[in-house]
Amino acid sequence: MRNQDIMLITADGKDVEINRNELAQRLGTARGYSNELIESCRERLEKIITYKCAYIRIPINRPGENIIDLGYMQVESRQLYNNMNGCQEAFAMALTSGIAVDRELARLRVLSRAEYFITDALASAAIDSFADYACEIMQNGASCAPRFSPGYGDFSLSLQKPFLERLDASGLLGITLDSGFLMTPMKSITALMGIRK
Amino acid sequence: MKKITELIKEKRVYFDGGTGTLLQEMGLPAGQSPELWNLTQPDKIISLHNMYFDAGANIVKTNTFGVNRVKFDNYKELITAGIECAKTAAGGRENAYVAYDLGPTGQLLKPLGQLDFEDAVSIFADNIRVAAECGADLILIETMNDSYETKAAVLAAKENCDLPVFVTNVYDATGKLMTGADPAAMIAMLEGLRVDAVGMNCSLGPDAMLGIIDQFRKYSSLPVIVNPNAGLPEMRDGKTVYNVGAEEFSDYMVKLAQGGADILGGCCGTTPEFIRQIVEKTADLPYKLPEKKDYTCVSSYTHAVFVGDDPILIGERINPTGKPKLKEALRSGDLNYILSEAIRQTDAGCHILDVNVGLPEINETEMMKDCIAGIQSVSDLPLQIDSTKPETLEAAMRMYNGKPLVNSVNGTEESMNSVLPLAAKYGGGIIALTINEKGIPDTAKGRAEVAKLIIDRAAQYGIDKKEIIVDPLALTISSNPESARVTLEAVRLIRALGVKTSLGISNISFGLPKRELITSTFYANALQSGLNCAIMNPFSEAMMNVYYAYRALNMLDSGCTDYIGYASAAAGETAAKPAAARTEETLHAAIVKGLKDIAAAKTEDIIKDSAPLEIINEHIIPALNEIGTAFEQKKAYLPQLLMSADAASAAFEVVKKNIPAGENDKSKAIVLATVKGDIHDIGKNIVKVLMESYGFTVYDLGRDVSPERIRDCALEHGCRLVGLSALMTTTVPAMEETIKLLNETDRSIKVIVGGAVLNQEYADMIGADHYGPDAMDSVRYAEAFYSKEK
Numbered sequence: 001m002r003n004q005d006i007m008l009i010t011a012d013g014k015d016v017e018i019n020r021n022e023l024a025q026r027l028g029t030a031r032g033y034s035n036e037l038i039e040s041c042r043e044r045l046e047k048i049i050t051y052k053c054a055y056i057r058i059p060i061n062r063p064g065e066n067i068i069d070l071g072y073m074q075v076e077s078r079q080l081y082n083n084m085n086g087c088q089e090a091f092a093m094a095l096t097s098g099i100a101v102d103r104e105l106a107r108l109r110v111l112s113r114a115e116y117f118i119t120d121a122l123a124s125a126a127i128d129s130f131a132d133y134a135c136e137i138m139q140n141g142a143s144c145a146p147r148f149s150p151g152y153g154d155f156s157l158s159l160q161k162p163f164l165e166r167l168d169a170s171g172l173l174g175i176t177l178d179s180g181f182l183m184t185p186m187k188s189i190t191a192l193m194g195i196r197k
Numbered sequence: 198m199k200k201i202t203e204l205i206k207e208k209r210v211y212f213d214g215g216t217g218t219l220l221q222e223m224g225l226p227a228g229q230s231p232e233l234w235n236l237t238q239p240d241k242i243i244s245l246h247n248m249y250f251d252a253g254a255n256i257v258k259t260n261t262f263g264v265n266r267v268k269f270d271n272y273k274e275l276i277t278a279g280i281e282c283a284k285t286a287a288g289g290r291e292n293a294y295v296a297y298d299l300g301p302t303g304q305l306l307k308p309l310g311q312l313d314f315e316d317a318v319s320i321f322a323d324n325i326r327v328a329a330e331c332g333a334d335l336i337l338i339e340t341m342n343d344s345y346e347t348k349a350a351v352l353a354a355k356e357n358c359d360l361p362v363f364v365t366n367v368y369d370a371t372g373k374l375m376t377g378a379d380p381a382a383m384i385a386m387l388e389g390l391r392v393d394a395v396g397m398n399c400s401l402g403p404d405a406m407l408g409i410i411d412q413f414r415k416y417s418s419l420p421v422i423v424n425p426n427a428g429l430p431e432m433r434d435g436k437t438v439y440n441v442g443a444e445e446f447s448d449y450m451v452k453l454a455q456g457g458a459d460i461l462g463g464c465c466g467t468t469p470e471f472i473r474q475i476v477e478k479t480a481d482l483p484y485k486l487p488e489k490k491d492y493t494c495v496s497s498y499t500h501a502v503f504v505g506d507d508p509i510l511i512g513e514r515i516n517p518t519g520k521p522k523l524k525e526a527l528r529s530g531d532l533n534y535i536l537s538e539a540i541r542q543t544d545a546g547c548h549i550l551d552v553n554v555g556l557p558e559i560n561e562t563e564m565m566k567d568c569i570a571g572i573q574s575v576s577d578l579p580l581q582i583d584s585t586k587p588e589t590l591e592a593a594m595r596m597y598n599g600k601p602l603v604n605s606v607n608g609t610e611e612s613m614n615s616v617l618p619l620a621a622k623y624g625g626g627i628i629a630l631t632i633n634e635k636g637i638p639d640t641a642k643g644r645a646e647v648a649k650l651i652i653d654r655a656a657q658y659g660i661d662k663k664e665i666i667v668d669p670l671a672l673t674i675s676s677n678p679e680s681a682r683v684t685l686e687a688v689r690l691i692r693a694l695g696v697k698t699s700l701g702i703s704n705i706s707f708g709l710p711k712r713e714l715i716t717s718t719f720y721a722n723a724l725q726s727g728l729n730c731a732i733m734n735p736f737s738e739a740m741m742n743v744y745y746a747y748r749a750l751n752m753l754d755s756g757c758t759d760y761i762g763y764a765s766a767a768a769g770e771t772a773a774k775p776a777a778a779r780t781e782e783t784l785h786a787a788i789v790k791g792l793k794d795i796a797a798a799k800t801e802d803i804i805k806d807s808a809p810l811e812i813i814n815e816h817i818i819p820a821l822n823e824i825g826t827a828f829e830q831k832k833a834y835l836p837q838l839l840m841s842a843d844a845a846s847a848a849f850e851v852v853k854k855n856i857p858a859g860e861n862d863k864s865k866a867i868v869l870a871t872v873k874g875d876i877h878d879i880g881k882n883i884v885k886v887l888m889e890s891y892g893f894t895v896y897d898l899g900r901d902v903s904p905e906r907i908r909d910c911a912l913e914h915g916c917r918l919v920g921l922s923a924l925m926t927t928t929v930p931a932m933e934e935t936i937k938l939l940n941e942t943d944r945s946i947k948v949i950v951g952g953a954v955l956n957q958e959y960a961d962m963i964g965a966d967h968y969g970p971d972a973m974d975s976v977r978y979a980e981a982f983y984s985k986e987k
Contacts, residue, residue, distance in 0.1 A: 005227065006430060008429070028834055028836075029835075033834065035837075037836070037840060050371070071227075072227070072228035098375075099305075099309060099375065099377070100377065103309070103574065103575075107540060107576075110533055110536045110575055112843050113843055114836060118836050118839075165303075166228055170303040171301075174375035176304045178311040184309055184310045
């Protein structure tokens with residue numbers, strides 16, 4: 001049984017343009033740099049990638065100093081507390097680019113260092129770009145705080161577990177956690193985004 | 198009461214619908230596990246079941262979906278109470294059944310995830326035992342979105358109870374499971390595991406399921422279950438509602454029933470009213486269970502491969518017979534080489550890959566398991582598990598993700614008694630060799646008789662003859678001139694028995710010159726005689742020519758599309774090769790620019806006039822140094838550096854073929870590895886080839902190797918010299934960790950380190966015994982090490 005308030009956003013590789021700045025940063029190149037190999041890796045990745053996002057809109061409370069209560073979990077984090085300043089509600093979201101990306105990376109790992117590295121960078125930039133894409137849809141014009149993820153600063157990574165469970169991320173998105181709270185598929189994101197009144 | 202499997206033969210039966218919406222209406226807070234109510238609010242759970250029975254459902258799912266020992270310490274109590282609730286509701290009713298509801302663990306299995314397959318089996322097994330003890334009528338494995346986890350759950354059920362097993366998976370908008378399997382693949386695997394009904398649940402609404410019900414009708418011989426969601430959740434007035442109402446939903450269910458769904462019910466968002474309307478609208482529809490299908494097929498975690506008129510290519514390259522490089526990779530545990538062979542054969546157009554790792558000096562079962570897990574993470578082709586040892590076959594069939602092809606059984610009592618029960622338990626296509634106690638019959642008729650014997654014996658195990666693919670054995674014509682004609686005749690006779698055939702094609706030309714000519718001509722003859730599968734070399738142009746031409750000539754290639762694609766690609770390649778060699782680029786420039794193909798072609802060209810070491814020292818290394826310097830000076834980017842490394846590797850592969858391996862001396866051995874986290878291995882590969890040419894036995898563990906594996910390899914082979922390579926600063930700590938572990942294990946093990954980021958000072962700091970600035974230096978150190986020993 002899944003919680004009944006979860007919404008979904010999906011997209012294909014061609015729907016989401018991979019952010020050039022993000023990509024350049026991960027490849028360690030100048031912005032806008034590309035070559036034939038990068039483009040062929042991009043083309044292959046865009047064919048196999050399937051973006052999915054599950055999110056809920058929830059009220060947030062502040063039962064104490066540096067504590068954010070999401071109703072289903074409490075987060076003690078000064079940085080999140082500051083991030084949520086002025087917000088009475090938030091979007092809690094989980095996003096993934098799908099297991100096919102992990103498989104492609106496993107294959108390239110055997111075949112070519114260059115293609116592995118490039119595709120890994122492309123996929124990281126891609127999931128971030130999809131997060132921007134999905135947030136724009138959720139926001140629908142509303143003003144929001146920057147996304148804030150478990151693992152950033154003092155927002156403990158161990159909170160991934162209740163976070164993902166609440167979003168039925170395993171059932172809806174196929175996101176699972178290992179014992180170190182890392183997600184599979186590798187290119188997945190969880191985040192909170194405060195909604196400013 | 199009749200068993201549910203008997204009742205479904207007589208009439209359409211119905212599952213219940215969703216629980217979430219109703220329980221939340223009854224006061225279950227969002228985010229709380231509904232299963233806890235089995236203990237705290239059992240009356241509410243019972244009333245929910247009663248509502249569904251009253252609405253016309255025959256089977257209710259127990260409120261145990263998320264319960265397992267990982268999530269709940271009191272899983273036994275929760276399951277027991279859950280089944281008790283359902284049984285209470287079912288009590289006194291006619292045709293009312295309790296399905297023990299088993300959902301996924303929420304963890305992904307290895308190799309992509311972290312949960313071990315056998316651990317998953319064990320988690321599910323604990324649940325199943327409780328459910329069986331408590332008197333559930335059937336097991337429903339549901340909402341599974343991964344084929345591997347589904348297999349673990351089914352095995353657990355089969356091994357721990359005799360109850361009927363129903364399985365429903367979640368297919369998404371593309372008609373596939375989250376991890377990639379389509380209905381045909383799931384049906385192949387689940388029928389092989391002998392479940393009692395298959396189908397789909399949850400996911401999208403009933404309209405989306407209409408899009409894939411055809412595939413169930415086409416492929417399934419088992420009753421088909423359809424339990425959709427009430428469409429998709431939508432936000433309306435601040436509340437979530439599913440967008441398909443009972444009326445619309447039940448109309449779709451009528452269409453689904455007409456399209457091939459036998460057992461109907463609902464999932465998230467559906468209520469007793471949905472079930473009532475489904476029953477009302479479908480109870481009088483004509484009802485007929487699926488007829489038995491006659492497909493011969495095997496599957497992977499994504500798709501099924503059907504063996505029929507269209508020839509099937511089974512890649513033979515992962516088999517050590519006659520392949521020294523593979524033998525060496527197996528001995529040293531170098532999975533990378535094996536995986537790259539798997540990828541190359543996949544790219545070359547194979548449909549199935551044979552996996553044989555039988556070498557007397559290795560643990561075949563463990564190696565087979567490692568190879569299957571590894572290959573299934575880089576290739577989505579079904580695998581042919583190839584071993585003469587039943588224990589190896591069993592271990593591999595068990596952990597294989599999908600329905601494997603099993604190579605092989607033969608007509609001896611020993612083989613039939615050991616292999617056929619495995620196929621009956623795990624499922625699988627079976628290659629049947631026409632060998633009996635007396636050997637291989639000389640005549641085609643004799644071979645067909647052995648085939649008949651195996652088919653009959655398999656039937657006693659409940660294995661249908663569609664699962665059997667007979668290999669009447671091609672023996673070389675160089676020692677047995679009649680062989681080809683006998684084998685071809687045997688193919689015809691065996692096809693007439695109504696089974697499919699396979700041949701290891703290459704054997705036919707053993708011992709003859711220009712083998713490809715004989716092999717490919719024989720292949721054409723065999724196809725004409727009705728051969729279905731060929732175990733063959735997909736890198737042989739002559740063989741691929743026959744394959745594509747045969748399909749074009751026999752109306753198996755509509756519009757000759759595949760043939761034209763193949764022919765133009767082949768023409769392009771022939772033109773490209775000399776062009777690459779003719780290009781003005783020097784080898785040096787090709788490496789610096791990261792042009793892999795040109796670097797290889799150029800090396801082929803110059804190796805005719807240059808010594809191998811000269812090419813390494815005068816072309817490859819200086820080019821790598823140039824790009825390395827450019828990178829350090831920020832004149833080149835990391836992708837360029839890596840492209841150059843790939844190009845240098847390609848060039849080096851060519852050089853390697855031309856370095857004669859020295860006589861392997863077991864007393865002079867070295868373990869080589871690129872350390873954990875590091876995937877750069879060109880330096881290590883150069884050291885390896887040099888070491889081998891100087892007569893060392895090299896245990897090459899590849900790249901990204903854990904400290905433990907390096908230690909284990911050194912201990913296993915009693916090897917006291919280890920070479921470690923790292924190219925990235927970030928992986929030097931892994932090198933240090935490895936040295937520490939080796940020192941702790943045996944202080945007499947000496948470690949040489951090398952790699953771009955290292956120098957003497959660094960090497961001293963991390964406790965290495967020697968720093969090798971280049972490959973030759975490492976060889977000299979190793980020579981000195983072993984001469985001191987003497």
